[in-house]
Amino acid sequence: QVQLQESGPGLVKPSETLSLICTVSGGSISSSSYYWGWIRQPPGKGLEWIGSMFYSGHTDYNPSLKSRVTISVDTSKNQFSLKLSSMTTTDTAVYYCARQKWSTRDFDSWGQGTLVTVSS
Amino acid sequence: QSALTQPASVSGSPGQSITISCTGASSDVGSYPLVSWYQQYPGKAPKLIIYEGSKRPSGVSNRFSGSKSGNTASLTISGLQAEDESDYYCCSYAGSSTLVFGGGTKVTVL
Numbered sequence: 681q682v683q684l685q686e687s688g689p690g691l692v693k694p695s696e697t698l699s700l701i702c703t704v705s706g707g708s709i710s711s712s713s714y715y716w717g718w719i720r721q722p723p724g725k726g727l728e729w730i731g732s733m734f735y736s737g738h739t740d741y742n743p744s745l746k747s748r749v750t751i752s753v754d755t756s757k758n759q760f761s762l763k764l765s766s767m768t769t770t771d772t773a774v775y776y777c778a779r780q781k782w783s784t785r786d787f788d789s790w791g792q793g794t795l796v797t798v799s800s
Numbered sequence: 801q802s803a804l805t806q807p808a809s810v811s812g813s814p815g816q817s818i819t820i821s822c823t824g825a826s827s828d829v830g831s832y833p834l835v836s837w838y839q840q841y842p843g844k845a846p847k848l849i850i851y852e853g854s855k856r857p858s859g860v861s862n863r864f865s866g867s868k869s870g871n872t873a874s875l876t877i878s879g880l881q882a883e884d885e886s887d888y889y890c891c892s893y894a895g896s897s898t899l900v901f902g903g904g905t906k907v908t909v910l
Contacts, residue, residue: 719901726803726904727838727846727889732897740897743801776845785893786836786851793845 682707684777684791692771692798698764702777702791709758710735715780717787718751718762720773728773732780733760772798804829804890804902811908812880820905822873822890828900830871834893837866837875839886840904846889850875877907885909 688700702716709716717732731741733751741749750763764771774795778787805823812818822829822837829835835853838846848857850866853873863884865876873892877884890902 727891727901729891729899729901732899742898781851784836784852785834785899786848786891787838787846788848788851788857790845790847 682779682789684779684789686775686777686791686794688775688794688796690795690797692767692796693800694768694798696767698762698767698771698775698796700762700775700777700794700796702760702762704758704760704779707779709753709760710755713782715740715782715785716753716760717778717780719776719778719787720771721776721793722770722773725773730762730764730775734782767798769798772796801894801898801900804892804900806888806890806902806905808903809906809908811910812877813910814880814882816880817876817878818880818907820875820877820888820890820907822875822892822902824871824873824892824894824900826871828871828892828894829868829873831895832893833868835866835868835873836891837864838889838891840889841886849888880909882909 715732718730733739748765753760774793776793777791779789837850840846854866894900
């Protein structure tokens with residue numbers, strides 16, 4: 681059974697770049713059946729898709745965040761990462777990584793999430 | 801790309817059926833069968849309960865069912881139970897390899 685675990689700083693200063701890593705265990709990130717995605721949830725609010733990537737390196741991003749987002753993969757470590765630049769207080773959220781089925785585009789396995797607070 | 805529209809809250813008594821709507825546009829819900837639904841308890845990660853509009857993952861109760869008509873998808877919970885009290889989110893493929901979520905619906909069991 682695949683498991684995902686987010687890691688990274690819990691506090692980021694305004695204007696800085698957030699860097700998060702998602703470590704996948706119990707399955708290969710190089711599977712052709714899945715994308716790997718990032719989703720976030722501001723406190724008390726709804727879910728927002730940030731972007732997804734395929735193990736080949738192909739990426740898709742939310743148009744509203746595209747200019748600030750980079751998702752990349754390290755197949756040797758079975759990890760993928762998120763970088764979000766020019767952070768502001770509105771980027772404060774729980775960030776989830778998740779496995780996304782390629783064929784039906786739903787997220788069938790999720791990490792536990794990590795809270796990132798943007799504050800000086 | 802606008803968020804899908806869900807009612808903020810829906811409530812029902814144990815044993816009743818409730819339906820949560822998820823309204824999008826012809827560019828997302830109306831054009832693709834790829835609508836998924838997620839259940840989220842406070843402080844927990846979302847859990848997939850419906851995919852491809854109406855299919856249930858293994859292990860998900862058959863009390864959960866999904867459907868779609870035009871630009872609106874729906875999640876029905878039949879035989880409402882106390883454990884169904886949770887937040888529910890819809891998500892749709894929106895073309896060009898993008899996804900859009902709904903704002904979420906809080907289900908209360910009276």
